[in-house]
Amino acid sequence: AQSVTQPDIHITVSEGASLELRCNYSYGATPYLFWYVQSPGQGLQLLLKYFSGDTLVQGIKGFEAEFKRSQSSFNLRKPSVHWSDAAEYFCAVGTTSGTYKYIFGTGTRLKVLA
Amino acid sequence: SQTIHQWPATLVQPVGSPLSLECTVEGTSNPNLYWYRQAAGRGLQLLFYSVGIGQISSEVPQNLSASRPQDRQFILSSKKLLLSDSGFYLCAWNPRRVWTEAFFGQGTRLTVV
Numbered sequence: 001a002q003s004v005t006q007p008d009i010h011i012t013v014s015e016g017a018s019l020e021l022r023c024n025y026s027y028g029a030t031p032y033l034f035w036y037v038q039s040p041g042q043g044l045q046l047l048l049k050y051f052s053g054d055t056l057v058q059g060i061k062g063f064e065a066e067f068k069r070s071q072s073s074f075n076l077r078k079p080s081v082h083w084s085d086a087a088e089y090f091c092a093v094g095t096t097s098g099t100y101k102y103i104f105g106t107g108t109r110l111k112v113l114a
Numbered sequence: 115s116q117t118i119h120q121w122p123a124t125l126v127q128p129v130g131s132p133l134s135l136e137c138t139v140e141g142t143s144n145p146n147l148y149w150y151r152q153a154a155g156r157g158l159q160l161l162f163y164s165v166g167i168g169q170i171s172s173e174v175p176q177n178l179s180a181s182r183p184q185d186r187q188f189i190l191s192s193k194k195l196l197l198s199d200s201g202f203y204l205c206a207w208n209p210r211r212v213w214t215e216a217f218f219g220q221g222t223r224l225t226v227v
Contacts, residue, residue: 034215043204043218100146100208102216106157
C-alpha cells in the first residue's frame with residue numbers, strides 16, 4: 001500500500017538557519033510527489049511538485065526538494081528560514097493506480113525562533 | 115481561473131445532530147473531487163473521492179457519507195454526529211485525466227459537543 005512518512009513531528013530552527021524536512025514514501029510505481037504548506041486554520045498551498053526530469057525541484061518562497069529514488073525520499077530544504085515560514089508542512093504522493101489520489105504524511109510543524 | 119469554495123468555515127454541532135458541508139468548484143468542468151479530514155497529529159486522511167456525478171468512493175468506513183449531485187458540487191454529510199467526527203475538513207479538486215497537484219479549499223472547522 002502507498003504511504004508517506006514524515007518522521008519529524010516538530011522542528012524548531014532559528015531565523016536565518018537552514019532547514020531540511022524529511023519525507024519518505026512507499027509506492028511501487030514512479031511517484032508523483034508534492035510538498036504543501038498550511039498556515040493555522042487555512043487550506044493547503046502547494047510549495048513544489050515532482051513528476052519527472054530533474055530530481056532537484058524549485059518551488060515558491062525559496063524552497064527546494066530533491067527526489068532520491070534509491071532512498072525513496074523527497075526532502076524539502078530552504079537555505080535560510082524566515083519567521084514567516086512557521087507553519088505545518090505536508091509531503092504527499094500521488095497515486096495513479098486506477099484513480100488519481102493523494103496520500104499525505106502526518107505533517108511537520110515548523111517553529112521559527114527570532 | 116478556477117476557485118474552490120467551502121462553507122461554512124466554522125461549525126459547532128451537538129452530538130447526534132446531522133451535518134452537511136458543501137464544496138463547489140468554479141472555472142472548470144469534470145473535476146475529480148476529494149474530501150479530507152485533518153485531525154491533530156494524524157495528517158490528512160482521505161475520506162471520499164469522486165470522478166463524476168453520483169460516483170463516490172469511500173476510503174475509510176465511518177459515520178460520514180458524501181454525494182455529488184452536480185458536476186462541481188461535493189457534499190459531506192452525516193445523519194448523527196459523533197464526538198470523534200470533530201476535526202478540520204478540507205475539500206480539494208484536480209483536473210480529470212491530467213496529473214497535477216490538488217487544489218484545496220480553506221476548510222471547515224467542525225467541533226462536535
